[in-house]
Amino acid sequence: ETGVTQTPRHLVMGMTNKKSLKCEQHLGHNAMYWYKQSAKKPLELMFVYSLEERVENNSVPSRFSPECPNSSHLFLHLHTLQPEDSALYLCASSQLGLAGNTGELFFGEGSRLTVL
Amino acid sequence: GNSVTQMEGPVTLSEEAFLTINCTYTATGYPSLFWYVQYPGEGLQLLLKATKADDKGSNKGFEATYRKETTSFHLEKGSVQVSDSAVYFCALRSPKLTFGSGTQLTVLP
Numbered sequence: 001e002t003g004v005t006q007t008p009r010h011l012v013m014g015m016t017n018k019k020s021l022k023c024e025q026h027l028g029h030n031a032m033y034w035y036k037q038s039a040k041k042p043l044e045l046m047f048v049y050s051l052e053e054r055v056e057n058n059s060v061p062s063r064f065s066p067e068c069p070n071s072s073h074l075f076l077h078l079h080t081l082q083p084e085d086s087a088l089y090l091c092a093s094s095q096l097g098l099a100g101n102t103g104e105l106f107f108g109e110g111s112r113l114t115v116l
Numbered sequence: 117g118n119s120v121t122q123m124e125g126p127v128t129l130s131e132e133a134f135l136t137i138n139c140t141y142t143a144t145g146y147p148s149l150f151w152y153v154q155y156p157g158e159g160l161q162l163l164l165k166a167t168k169a170d171d172k173g174s175n176k177g178f179e180a181t182y183r184k185e186t187t188s189f190h191l192e193k194g195s196v197q198v199s200d201s202a203v204y205f206c207a208l209r210s211p212k213l214t215f216g217s218g219t220q221l222t223v224l225p
Contacts, residue, residue: 002161043160043205077161090159104150105213107159 003027006091006108013081014116021076021111023091028098030097032074033105036068037088049074050096088112119142122206122216129196131224137191137219139206147210149173149182149189154218156202163191168169196223199212 004025013019025032034046048056063085065077066114074091092105122176123138141147148167152160164173169184189206201223206216 002159004159006159040217043162045213062220065161092159104162104165105160107152109159 001105002108004091004093004106004108006089006111008111009109010042010112010114012114013034015077015081015083017081018079019081020078020079021089021091021113023074023076023108025072025074025093027093027106028097029031029095029106030071031094032068032071033092033094034076035090035092035107037090037110039087044091046076056101062110064101075086081113086113118147118208118210118212118214120206120214120216122204124217124219125203126164126220126222129221131198131223131225132195133223134199135191135193135196135221136207137192137204137206137221139189139216141187141189141206143187143208143210143214145210146210149180150179150207150209150213151178151189151191152205152207152215154205160205171207177211198212198223198225 007022023059033048036044043051045058047066052068063080067075090110090111091108094105120141150165151163153163164175166173166182172181180189180191181193203218203220205218208214
């Protein structure tokens with residue numbers, strides 16, 4: 001138990017569906033992240049939220065839409081995805097200090113997404 | 117930019133064998149270095165870290181020493197167990213976190 005909970009653990013969706021991934025952290029951290037993990041590829045940082053504001057968006061297609069309503073919750077809204085978007089989506093949190101991110105990331109167990 | 121290079125896997129060892137997973141990095145400034153581990157069906161979790169040159173991080177029998185002169189942070193364990201089978205990621209922070217591509221380790225009984 002890392003203190004970061006992701007739901008659902010598994011999701012299968014068609015290319016025309018709309019679905020959402022949810023992440024909740026119970027660690028009191030002030031930053032949250034979405035990563036994409038595909039087979040045989042490095043981890044890809046998608047989005048970073050600090051104090052509920054998006055501070056990083058790494059050229060992610062608009063069919064992925066993040067939402068951070070408060071410091072404990074992070075969503076990834078999915079719409080008209082492609083089969084190549086099938087991957088493990090990992091949420092993480094950390095505590096940012098004045099000097100930036102000096103701490104470790106705490107990851108959830110991931111949401112395994114399959115796009116048919 | 118910053119980058120992390122790990123030895124390519126997969127690595128397959130017998131139980132009680134010695135493990136080394138190589139990791140080298142390029143970074144501006146003085147990065148902190150990490151090893152994360154991902155067990156099957158789980159997310160990543162921090163295994164060990166080192167924040168300055170010559171520091172040695174250790175946990176669960178694993179060790180890695182921050183070598184500034186060779187820009188390396190190799191992961192070692194003297195005697196691996198079947199339960200160590202996982203994917204291991206080397207990472208640096210300077211100040212953003214950059215991950216290596218991961219090394220799959222399989223330990224056979």
